[in-house]
Amino acid sequence: MNDVVVMILAGGQGERLSILSRQRAKPAVPFAGKYRIIDFALSNCVNSGLFDIAVLTQYRPHSLNEHIGHGRPWDLDRERNGGVVILQPYLGRSHSGWYRGTADAVYHNLFYITRRPYTDVLILAGDHVYAMDYRPMIAFHRQHDADVTLAVQPVPWEEASRFGIMLVDDEDRVIQFEEKPAKPKSNLASMGIYLFKRDVLVDLFSLHGPDVPEFIDFGQDVIPFLIPTGKVFAYRFEGYWQDVGTIQSYWEANMALLEDLPKLNLYDPNWRIHTRSEERPPAKIMDGSVVSRSLISNGCIIIRARVEHSVLSPGVIVHEGAVVRDSIVMTDTVIGPGAVVDRCILDKSVQVGAGSYLGYGDDFTPNWLEPTRLYSGITLVGRKAVIPPGIVVGRNVLIGPDVNESDFPSREIPSGETINPLATVVWS
Numbered sequence: 001m002n003d004v005v006v007m008i009l010a011g012g013q014g015e016r017l018s019i020l021s022r023q024r025a026k027p028a029v030p031f032a033g034k035y036r037i038i039d040f041a042l043s044n045c046v047n048s049g050l051f052d053i054a055v056l057t058q059y060r061p062h063s064l065n066e067h068i069g070h071g072r073p074w075d076l077d078r079e080r081n082g083g084v085v086i087l088q089p090y091l092g093r094s095h096s097g098w099y100r101g102t103a104d105a106v107y108h109n110l111f112y113i114t115r116r117p118y119t120d121v122l123i124l125a126g127d128h129v130y131a132m133d134y135r136p137m138i139a140f141h142r143q144h145d146a147d148v149t150l151a152v153q154p155v156p157w158e159e160a161s162r163f164g165i166m167l168v169d170d171e172d173r174v175i176q177f178e179e180k181p182a183k184p185k186s187n188l189a190s191m192g193i194y195l196f197k198r199d200v201l202v203d204l205f206s207l208h209g210p211d212v213p214e215f216i217d218f219g220q221d222v223i224p225f226l227i228p229t230g231k232v233f234a235y236r237f238e239g240y241w242q243d244v245g246t247i248q249s250y251w252e253a254n255m256a257l258l259e260d261l262p263k264l265n266l267y268d269p270n271w272r273i274h275t276r277s278e279e280r281p282p283a284k285i286m287d288g289s290v291v292s293r294s295l296i297s298n299g300c301i302i303i304r305a306r307v308e309h310s311v312l313s314p315g316v317i318v319h320e321g322a323v324v325r326d327s328i329v330m331t332d333t334v335i336g337p338g339a340v341v342d343r344c345i346l347d348k349s350v351q352v353g354a355g356s357y358l359g360y361g362d363d364f365t366p367n368w369l370e371p372t373r374l375y376s377g378i379t380l381v382g383r384k385a386v387i388p389p390g391i392v393v394g395r396n397v398l399i400g401p402d403v404n405e406s407d408f409p410s411r412e413i414p415s416g417e418t419i420n421p422l423a424t425v426v427w428s
Contacts, residue, residue: 001048001051002082006050008027008038008056010025010038010055010061010127011057019380025059025063030331036275052118055068055087055126064086120141120195120196124192128191128241131264132237144231148194149232151195160187164219167186174234242264247374247378248378278314289305298314316334318335319339322338329341331349336353343395345378347382348384349384350384350386355390356387364377382403384402385402386404388408398417398418
């Protein structure tokens with residue numbers, strides 16, 4: 001596959017993930033305990049035999065750049081025949097400035113796809129969780145002599161307005177495409193995976209005229225423009241794929257991994273998901289602990305506590321008598337003695353005080369600041385927050401990063417409240 005170059009779009013802000021992506025790029029958000037979301041696109045590439053990869057970053061790229069580094073965990077630290085490079089916006093005389101959209105990001109980096117005689121350009125979203133062999137899609141694309149092929153999958157009708165939705169004919173040729181329609185005509189959704197003939201893509205950006213739009217976004221501008229005159233096909237992917245772009249979908253995708261036979265198999269030896277791992281000791285579960293249906297990462301210590309239906313990232317410590325239930329707990333967070341964490345997402349290095357209760361009660365009042373993001377009972381705690389001992393926090397509560405005891409106005413925080421969400425520290 002040396003004639004295919006991959007461009008991974010990893011520069012989005014991801015506002016729907018609230019404080020999880022406020023100071024880090026969405027592809028850098030931790031997932032499934034030990035991974036980052038970007039790991040899935042990178043691993044799919046190398047497992048598919050694609051080793052010539054550019055990652056296009058923009059928003060808060062620090063942790064993403066550090067995570068990818070030279071690409072060694074993915075066998076991408078190569079001097080010849082591929083490798084991974086990180087491309088960021090730059091200032092100059094041409095093709096410079098901030099990326100305004102997905103297509104504009106590729107346009108700024110045309111030099112990368114024209115430096116070698118590639119046949120096709122595979123463009124991926126860096127913020128989706130899935131396991132996919134791209135080789136059958138490449139074969140389909142070439143068999144149909146397509147100008148561009150879109151990977152597609154049906155989604156629930158109630159979710160269709162979140163995606164690019166298309167209509168296709170009997171041969172799966174795309175005849176209509178609409179980005180995030182208010183009233184979808186179909187539930188066949190774009191997966192954010194585009195395979196272009198290299199020359200078609202390059203020529204597209206050289207077009208000018210009154211009938212030629214400004215190509216800023218692939219879904220809004222490029223695909224609708226190509227449908228009337230080009231050959232645009234839909235490749236149906238039947239495997240697991242999930243857009244984890246909302247707090248609810250992110251939580252559900254993590255919880256789905258706890259099923260006996262999850263749709264996303266992280267244990268498949270023939271399709272490994274690679275990541276940059278820290279050197280930490282094995283997880284330790286002390287006598288008297290109860291751990292059920294959970295993912296426990298390396299370096300975790302469970303000290304005579306209960307962990308039920310939860311995902312723990314590396315280095316999490318759960319002290320004696322504590323209960324963690326239906327929750328995602330990220331790296332180096334400490335749950336104090338006797339504390340309860342119920343249906344929560346705790347970012348890195350949170351300190352939960354002894355005897356405190358996060359996610360208390362049956363009041364599901366939506367969060368007043370982010371009612372469309374926190375409404376199903378999930379309480380969200382930002383990085384390095386310090387939760388005072390003995391405090392009771394309801395559901396759909398948003399606690400910002402770096403809060404401390406003085407930020408809490410009382411010992412009881414009712415459901416739907418918000419504590420200091422505007423901290424601006426940069427974190428990984």
